[in-house]
Amino acid sequence: MKRLFLLMVSLCFGITMYAQNTQTDAERERENKMLEAFLPILDARRNEFVGQPAKKLFDVIRGSAFKIRNIGTESTSPWAEYKGKTYVYGLSLFNKPVQQAMKDKEVYIIRIILDVRWESSAFWDAASHAGPAWMEAIVRKCLDVKVLDVSWEHFYIPERTTSSEK
Structure with a gap:
């Protein structure tokens, strides 16, 4: 009986946690509308950030509807x-x-272009040592670096088809 009760409690807890991490269509639409309102303002304020430390830009982004859920790098080509x-x-x-x-x-x-040139493998090695907080470690590393440019894009991911589906 104890096991059944524990199983039911853990199942309910798991469903609750999953539901909190999943966006509904209405929530996603509301977030997109807030982003569509914020990003043109970011564009208009671009000159405020260029030449300034990235901290100023990150403060504005963190106070907006844009939630940083993944980070990538702008890198040079090895070729x-x-x-x-x-x-x-x-x-x-x-x-x-x-x-x-x-x-x-x-x-x-x-996209934020910075006045910096870090060797890519050393950059990612340093970020990986932060463990699950790797994104915050990357942001902290960039806070004092000057911003050269900032832009944004609403990117649509095309449907992928294999050669057998054509």
């Missing part, structure tokens, strides 16, 4: 660099994790 190295010179902030973006077939991206 264009000496000895095939790559260098990080900016960040791409995504409002959805990869799996959710693929499911929704869309994602908003804020």
